[in-house]
Amino acid sequence: MTNYTNYINVGKNKEKVDALALATGEPLFTDDFPLKDPLHIAFLYSPHAHARIKSIDTSEAESTPDVALVLTYKNTPTS
Amino acid sequence: MKAMEWHWPKNLEEFTRLLKEEGALIHAGGTAIREERIKSAVHIIDMSCLSLNYVKKQDGVWHIGATAVLNDVIDAFEGAHGDRLLVKALKNTATTPLRNRITVGGSVFLSPLWSNLMGPLLALEAEVEVVGKLNGMYKYEDLLSKKAEFQGSAIREVRFSDKKIMHYFDRFARTATDYSAFTVTIAFAVEKDVVKDAKIIVTGCKKIYERLSQAETKVIGKKLKELTPEDILEGANVEFANKPAGSGAYLAEVSKVFLCRGLEALGRAR
Amino acid sequence: MKANFKINGKTFEFEFPPHAKLLDVLRENGFTEVKCGCREGFCGACSVLLDGKLVNSCMIYAASAKDREITTVKKIGTLHEPHPIQEAFVEAGAVQCGYCTPGMVLATYTLLERNPNPTDEEIKEALDGNFCRCTGYVKIIDAVKLAAEKVKEND
Numbered sequence: 049m050t051n052y053t054n055y056i057n058v059g060k061n062k063e064k065v066d067a068l069a070l071a072t073g074e075p076l077f078t079d080d081f082p083l084k085d086p087l088h089i090a091f092l093y094s095p096h097a098h099a100r101i102k103s104i105d106t107s108e109a110e111s112t113p114d115v116a117l118v119l120t121y122k123n124t125p126t127s
Numbered sequence: 128m129k130a131m132e133w134h135w136p137k138n139l140e141e142f143t144r145l146l147k148e149e150g151a152l153i154h155a156g157g158t159a160i161r162e163e164r165i166k167s168a169v170h171i172i173d174m175s176c177l178s179l180n181y182v183k184k185q186d187g188v189w190h191i192g193a194t195a196v197l198n199d200v201i202d203a204f205e206g207a208h209g210d211r212l213l214v215k216a217l218k219n220t221a222t223t224p225l226r227n228r229i230t231v232g233g234s235v236f237l238s239p240l241w242s243n244l245m246g247p248l249l250a251l252e253a254e255v256e257v258v259g260k261l262n263g264m265y266k267y268e269d270l271l272s273k274k275a276e277f278q279g280s281a282i283r284e285v286r287f288s289d290k291k292i293m294h295y296f297d298r299f300a301r302t303a304t305d306y307s308a309f310t311v312t313i314a315f316a317v318e319k320d321v322v323k324d325a326k327i328i329v330t331g332c333k334k335i336y337e338r339l340s341q342a343e344t345k346v347i348g349k350k351l352k353e354l355t356p357e358d359i360l361e362g363a364n365v366e367f368a369n370k371p372a373g374s375g376a377y378l379a380e381v382s383k384v385f386l387c388r389g390l391e392a393l394g395r396a397r
Numbered sequence: 398m399k400a401n402f403k404i405n406g407k408t409f410e411f412e413f414p415p416h417a418k419l420l421d422v423l424r425e426n427g428f429t430e431v432k433c434g435c436r437e438g439f440c441g442a443c444s445v446l447l448d449g450k451l452v453n454s455c456m457i458y459a460a461s462a463k464d465r466e467i468t469t470v471k472k473i474g475t476l477h478e479p480h481p482i483q484e485a486f487v488e489a490g491a492v493q494c495g496y497c498t499p500g501m502v503l504a505t506y507t508l509l510e511r512n513p514n515p516t517d518e519e520i521k522e523a524l525d526g527n528f529c530r531c532t533g534y535v536k537i538i539d540a541v542k543l544a545a546e547k548v549k550e551n552d
Contacts (some may be wrong), residue, residue, distance in 0.1 A: 063487060070495025071483040073430025080429035105416060107472040131415040133398065141403045158438055158456040165458065172462055198450075222526035223504070225438055227450040228457065299434045303525065319483065 087116055131168060135176045136389045139258060139283070140179065145172045146259045147281060153281050153297040155194050157233040174281075179232070186290060193232025198223070200231060201237060210296040212250065212314065216317075219298055236272055240331055244296055245271070246312030248328035250294070250326040250334060251287040258283050264325060293317050293351075293396060299381055301372050303393075307331060308372035311385040320351050329382055333338040333366040333375075346390075352395035356387040400463035404428065411459070419445070419462050423469070430470050430499050434528075441527035443471055444500035453526065453528040469536040472501035473506050481547035482506055482540075490504045491540035493531035500527045506539050509548055515541070 052059025071120045092116060094101070136142040145151060145389025164172065179192035184204035191200060197217045204211040220243045221229060234244050235255060253267040257304060259280035268286075270277060293315045298307040309331035316324035327339040347358045352361045360383060367378035405421070411486030413422045415462045420443045420501060423431045431454055437455040444452045446468035474480030482505050485491075490500050508515055508523035510521065522542045529537060 062488075065490060066495070067487040067492040068479055068483065070492050071470075071486045071489055071498045072474055072476045072479055073499045074476055075429050077429075077432075077496070078435070079424075082427070132414055153460060155456070156461060158453075162416055162418075171415065171458075171460070175461060222441075223441070224441060224444060224451045224453045224526040225456070225524055227447075227452050233484075290411075 128161040128326040129170060131166070132248075133171045133173055135173045139177065142172065142174070142177060142281070143204050143259050145170060146281060155230040156196070156228060156235040157230045158228050159178065159233055159237055166329065172326045174232070179283065187289050190286055191231050193284060196233050197221070197229045197231065197234070199212075202225070203349075209252065210245045212292065212296055212312070213244075215296040216247045216295075216310070216312075219243055219296075220306055231285055235267070235270070235285055236277070236282050238274070240335065241306035241308070242330065243296075243307055243310055245330040245336055246310045246328045247294075247296060247314075248285070248287070249328050249330075251290070251293075252316035253285055255282050256284040256286065257281070257286045263377055282298070283360060290316065293393055295392050297385050297389065299372065299378070299385065306364055306374070308370050308378055309382050309385075311382060311389055313386075313389040313393060315346070315351075322346050322349055327386070329365045329386070331367070331378075332382075333368055337365050339363045342386075351394050351396065354390050356390040356394075359390060398460065400460060402459075402462065402464070403466045405467070405469060412535040413459050415458075415460055417459045418455055419457040419467075422459040422518050423467070424455060426520050428469055428471075432496055432499060434496070439498040439526075439528065440497070442497055442506065444503045444527065446503060446507065449507070451504055451526070454522075468503075469481040470502050473502055481551055482509070485539075485544035488538040489531060489540035489543050491536040495515045497527055497531075501529070501537055501540075505544055508541070509545055513545060513549060515545065 066076065075081060104120050106120060109115055109118045131234035134145050135282050136145055139336060148170045152160070152165070152170065153172050154175065155174045167246055174194050177194065179194040180199065181190065181192040182192050182199050184196050184207070197220060201214050201217050201244055202213045217226065220226065234242060235248070238245055248267050254264050255267055255270055256264055256282045257277065261280040295313040296310065298310040300307050310324070312328045313324045315322050325343040328336055329339070330336040336359060342359045342363055346354065366381060367375040369375050370378065372378065373381065399410055399552060400431050401408055401410050402484045408482055409426065411422055411426055412532055420433055424433065429493065432442035433455065434440035436455045438453045443453055443455040447462060449468050466550070474483045482502050487497060491523060504527050508520065512519060517538060520538050524537070
């Protein structure tokens with residue numbers, strides 16, 4: 049029988065960090081957090097599987113009322 | 128959108144008056160009413176304040192109020208007499224939390240094809256007390272055969288005599304919480320090991336339910352240990368529609384197996 | 398429509414459409430410990446105690462629960478004052494994603510109230526309305542047995 053006394057985690061019974069919070073119903077899931085007037089996001093994907101994007105025209109979307117923001121590669125941070 | 132209103136009538140007079148309203152929908156407290164159905168109602172008549180959630184025995188007759196839930200019935204019967212036909216049927220129905228809401232009144236009024244209550248209540252020769260458009264006591268089998276006539280009425284109470292019977296109940300379903308594809312109920316009144324009266328009922332079939340009266344006749348007068356299931360069930364042919372749990376032919380075969388098992392179990396019992 | 402509810406010992410007045418389910422009324426008013434799983438009365442994530450009885454709040458119209466007593470898992474125990482049942486679930490390794498856990502705790506609570514020494518079969522029957530996709534139930538059953546011991550020790 050291997051001696052695990054010199055190990056911190058191996059062979060030890062470790063309590064799951066959030067187990068008690070989950071068992072007591074603490075808000076931990078996305079839907080548990082209240083959002084007041086959230087923005088809703090919709091994705092538009094390329095209709096072509098293998099193609100070169102020549103241009104993206106966002107003018108109609110941007111001029112639509114209630115559209116807060118249109119994100120494309122032009123204004124989305126990559127890092 | 129029509130304005131929906133909830134009502135909580137405090138007595139039967141108020142209740143029956145509201146029943147007559149256009150767009151009236153009765154809510155006994157169970158789980159059968161879907162959201163679309165509720166939204167299309169104008170008056171929702173909640174039965175929870177009518178004090179109909181009792182299960183009691185008086186002068187040898189059991190009285191079960193319409194808003195008594197299935198677990199209330201199980202508790203009352205288990206406490207009083209231990210093994211009971213209704214307890215077996217109800218314990219195989221839905222799940223514990225659902226049985227804390229599903230009402231006897233709602234279950235009996237709707238008596239869907241998959242009901243576990245149908246067979247036992249028929250075997251117990253149950254009666255229902257009805258209020259509303261129709262008023263008075265009706266045999267449960269009459270309710271089953273003339274459901275349309277009972278629209279606009281409501282069940283107030285289910286009643287049956289407390290008889291000492293030997294019983295068998297089983298149901299066929301794919302999983303523990305699946306709807307029953309069929310149920311088999313066998314009830315014998317027995318004196319000194321001789322069958323004096325018998326009810327052999329299959330529910331969930333094409334005819335909704337079938338009493339195997341020929342089999343019942345063969346059993347009456349026989350001693351329990353003399354029962355031969357194959358002979359008794361000869362000629363019995365219950366027809367089933369195709370269901371998710373199996374084809375009509377398959378269910379017919381399995382129901383015969385269940386009937387055999389039931390008769391054998393009762394034959395061995397004392 | 399408006400109605401009063403007594404939740405975890407305090408009375409609240411909520412406004413909601415007549416066809417609203419109790420689950421939604423509770424969650425929208427901050428009782429997010431009551432989880433939404435299937436909306437069909439099967440999974441038990443939405444379990445609450447209604448006048449002390451275990452029920453699926455997704456199958457109850459809020460209006461039909463008016464003026465009644467509702468108990469959520471937070472009344473059983475909180476992060477700072479957990480109930481032995483909740484501690485048992487943690488110790489037995491019965492909590493993985495934790496979504497089913499509030500419902501399981503409530504089901505265990507009502508079971509042990511009626512039956513302080515349940516057999517495995519009785520545990521399975523009492524928790525038959527609570528589904529878990531993570532644990533495979535074995536540790537949950539262990540947790541209930543451990544909880545039964547802890548509750549007895551506490552008395």
